[in-house]
Amino acid sequence: MKRVLMVAAVLISFTGLSLAQLSEESASRASLKTVVQAIQLELESHGERVMGKDTYHWSTRLEKFEDCRADFTVRITNNLGDPTVHVESIHLSLGAIEPYGIEIQQKHWLQLPCLGGDDCIVTLATCKQTNADGIVTDCSTPSQKRMAAFSLQLDGDADSAQRLQAEFRQAALACSQPSSVTF
Secondary structure (H helix, E strand, O other), X not given: OHHHHHHHHHHHHHHXXXXXXXXXXXXXXXXXXXXXXXXXXXXXXXXXXXXXXXXXXXXXXXXXXXXXXXEEEEEEEEOOOOOEEEEXXXXXXXXXXXXXXXXXXXXXXXXXXEHHHOOOEEEEEEEEXXXXXXXXXXXXXXXXXXXXXXXXXXXXXXXXXXXXXXXXHHHHHHHHOOOOOOO
């Protein structure tokens, strides 16, 4: 009888631990979702800059976030001479980013380095140019690169840069936490 009671007590305690772990994971996911939404809003507000009368225009956007994987686009339009549009798609795992290596550079850049200097960031760049007759040509061969860091451009707002640094650090830390396995 003692053995049955002891087995029941052990099973109940494991069940309680499992429930606590599930609750902790869902709170962590909700917190990460809030951080990602903050990053997205910050980039919509401060991830764009126009120089001249729309001579040079760039924007950085968080396009997609799923399972700690983030997809960004950087769109640069240069209207000096023949209008040219460069689009760079950036794919990275926030769990592979060095949380304490995220640095603000000259108020216009947020450097997101990979853990251990690995090439964890994949970029795909394309380019389109419109000549004076309105003919659009592909001005580059699409090129895919792997990089050890991504420089995220900002509009120069120092407070925004600090908020983004903290939000990216929080996301990188949350994504680098090992997920629990239930047997």
